[in-house]
Amino acid sequence: MRRLSLALVVVGLVSSVSAYDWPAADMQVVRTFGQRTAGAVLPGVEVQTLSPVLSAPEKGDVLFVFRPDTQAVQNLPSALGGFVALAHDDNLRTVTTRIDPAVNETKRSFRRGEPLGDAEVQTGASESRHRLFVFDQQLGELVNPLLVFPQPNDPKAPLFFDVKVFPEGQGQPVSLFGQGSLAVGYWNIRIDVSDPVTLFPAPGKEKGTEGQRGVYGVEAYLNGGEVFNTSLDAIQEKGGRWQIKGTNTFLDEVLVQDQEWNLGQVFFNQGTNILEIVVKDFKGNQTGKTFRILGTR
């Protein structure tokens, strides 16, 4: 038992040393990897801080620096503002956005925790929002930043807003929250889920802002057999489209609407069908729903 405890401590120490630091100590995750908002998927995380300066998450070489400027070469538009991309020893690249890069012509590397640049703060706001991206150079993929940054504070489990099934072909969707029997046949399952978050209160305010983050993973079982199991660990590019790593599924076929996951097609048999769906956030909080569906002819 003592050996096991010691091993756990060592693993804990190693993992805490190897993990990257958030670019500010008070970082709060506002939007998560793969979260779809207003139709657009975020392949990074959006974070919020009161810190006026953001720092390097890990030691790294300066790979690319961008300052929006009308006459700059390749002044490509984005919602990222100024950013710095660092190349780290483990073949990962991190990009910290919406900063005024503290990089001149001679700055070639950053130590862990060294200031990367001043935060771009919107007029009248006390906090600033930034997007962080992690790329795996070796595997050529976009990595969920929560896999390398410290665990975010997240005491709340994800919530189900709806579980709908669509009949094969054309037809009106049916909510499983209000329906216990369905025609025998193929149905497509879509779930409406999100992970609630209460952000820390801004200075001078008693309550923090309520928000919705995307969920990290979804599992579904029909009569005990797995019909869907996907976690958003990384995104790969295939033929100009994004594919969820570990699946052969394109991201836009799974994340079909804001907060809506398409779990694909299942067959409901005659008699009782047990459909279990589990959604989880990155912290490991999970919520499950079980539906008993009577298949009728």
Add this chain to the structure above:
Amino acid sequence: MGYTMVAVLFVLLYLVLFPRALPAEFTVVPAQAVPLVETKSERLTPGGSFFVLGAWEGYWNSQGQLERVQLRRPQAATSGDRMAWYDATKAQVVVEGPQGTLFTIPGEQYPVWASGRLFTMDENRLGLKAYNAQGHLLWAKHFASFVTAFDTSTNLTVVGTLDGKVQVFGSAGNPLGGFQPGGSRLPVVYNVAIAPHDGAILVLAGVDPKRFLVLERGGSEFRPVFHKPLKESRPWPTPLGFLTNGSLAYYETERGLAFLDPQAPDHEVVVPVQGSPLLLEALPKAHLVVFVQKDGENSALRVASPDGASVLNLPFTGRDLLLDLQGESLFLGVDQTLLRLEVRVQ
């Protein structure tokens, strides 16, 4: 007397047999200086150009007179008589001409013009869409790494990414190969440029060392035919491109602005520059190139020959800059002022 006649005849005969072109006389004459103040005009005269300068946008007609000046709208980008901007209130891109709105494109995306073609970049620089002149989607791509540079010709689009890849797409978005420059400790693409007739691609890529490459089309693919390590290693896009319909290439080196023939890239001529050369325009009739050199707030309007001769150096101070050549009018925008210069070559 006889010898003198023979000598004169010899000179005349020589000049007839071996005529030499008279050197062109090049002059730049200030024609008009206009401070940028809000100017509203419902109808714009066709044939002019939209422009963006710092916090301002506007339109000048073919005579170079300002017909509209207003505060710049979000993500405003221009190409000749086309203007596109992102309307966040309706989550759409609006594309306008002199006569008003031409079409809108739904969704959060930001317009970019290249070689007169309309593209939009997604909010995270991880997606690119190409549209035709009527605003119909031609193709859309997602990338697994940031788009750091892109350029287009009439047919092809070249995309450089943070992971060091150069990808080429056809007019329908079909992949036409790619290239991953090696030879540097860290792969990354800083800038790309494609020749107007698709014959060559220029690339600035890599860290330790940063390298300049020329790719040439061999069959359906582009292959490297020249590469050169650079001593400068600024980790952001630095100037690179083609002028005079692709017959002249340029890029920024540690010594200044290098000109070269893309078909013989091992010979280059460097024009020393204080700071960075920006906003290059060719003056083909005079065989000259005009550009702005910028070193912080200290700038200069420069005219140089690709043979290395510096013809004009007009220093000024300014943060926001614009340089555009229209016919014989050269527009130089500096912060709140637009200066029209007449370029005369005789």
